[in-house]
Amino acid sequence: MREISLHILDIVQNSIAAGARTVDVSISEDEHTDTLTIEVADDGAGIPPDILQSVLDPFYTTRTTRKIGLGLPLFREAARAAGGDLDIESSPGRGTRVQATFKTSHIDRAPLGDMAETVALLVVCNPDVRFRYRHTRGTLGFSFDSAEFRRMLGDIPPTSPALAVVLKEVIREGLAPVQRA
Numbered sequence: 001m002r003e004i005s006l007h008i009l010d011i012v013q014n015s016i017a018a019g020a021r022t023v024d025v026s027i028s029e030d031e032h033t034d035t036l037t038i039e040v041a042d043d044g045a046g047i048p049p050d051i052l053q054s055v056l057d058p059f060y061t062t063r064t065t066r067k068i069g070l071g072l073p074l075f076r077e078a079a080r081a082a083g084g085d086l087d088i089e090s091s092p093g094r095g096t097r098v099q100a101t102f103k104t105s106h107i108d109r110a111p112l113g114d115m116a117e118t119v120a121l122l123v124v125c126n127p128d129v130r131f132r133y134r135h136t137r138g139t140l141g142f143s144f145d146s147a148e149f150r151r152m153l154g155d156i157p158p159t160s161p162a163l164a165v166v167l168k169e170v171i172r173e174g175l176a177p178v179q180r181a
């Protein structure tokens with residue numbers, strides 16, 4: 001089963017391709033409603049209303065390298081297989097928000113995967129994009145802002161591989177008390 005973090009990586013690539021300057025990734029675990037919610041919101045180019053309907057069709061893509069776009073349809077399939085669904089809202093010129101929900105305890109829910117590694121990779125590979133990551137479970141929460149992190153770095157180059165290692169550890173430690181799913 002494909003990890004949810006791989007879907008997130010894929011969905012964030014759409015945001016980057018759409019020229020986003022800021023991407024917000026939010027994960028929330030609600031134990032009362034047994035719901036895991038994943039949200040990716042960006043300030044990129046957005047999707048025109050007539051195209052928005054087609055993006056969940058697995059044969060739709062605006063890329064020219066390959067004729068099939070699969071990121072969004074696959075993420076939706078994963079959510080639906082676990083008693084949830086996927087929703088997209090977009091306004092051209094303002095940005096896009098993709099939200100997926102999962103029934104946390106569902107037997108077919110994919111594991112969340114390694115979010116520390118995912119966020120660290122995104123930050124180090126895309127130095128011009130600001131990533132904000134937030135993970136909550138009930139009253140517990142962890143948040144990370146790449147802009148704040150960069151301010152602390154001083155002279156360390158933003159794409160240094162050593163940075164990815166440090167970043168991964170910082171996020172892993174912060175997430176440990178929060179993440180359960």
Ligand SMILES: Nc1ncnc2c1ncn2[C@@H]1O[C@H](COP(=O)(O)OP(=O)(O)O)[C@@H](O)[C@H]1O
Nearest residue numbers: 014015018046055061062063069070071072096
């Ligand atoms: N965040 C986004 N901002 C703008 N356009 C988007 C965004 N996400 C998806 N799209 C549009 O929807 C299409 C389908 O996306 P996706 O299913 O991930 O397939 P692919 O990225 O392989 O084309 C993209 O080609 C793009 O035109």
Ligand SMILES: [Mg+2]
Nearest residue numbers: 010014071072
């Ligand atoms: Mg894609």
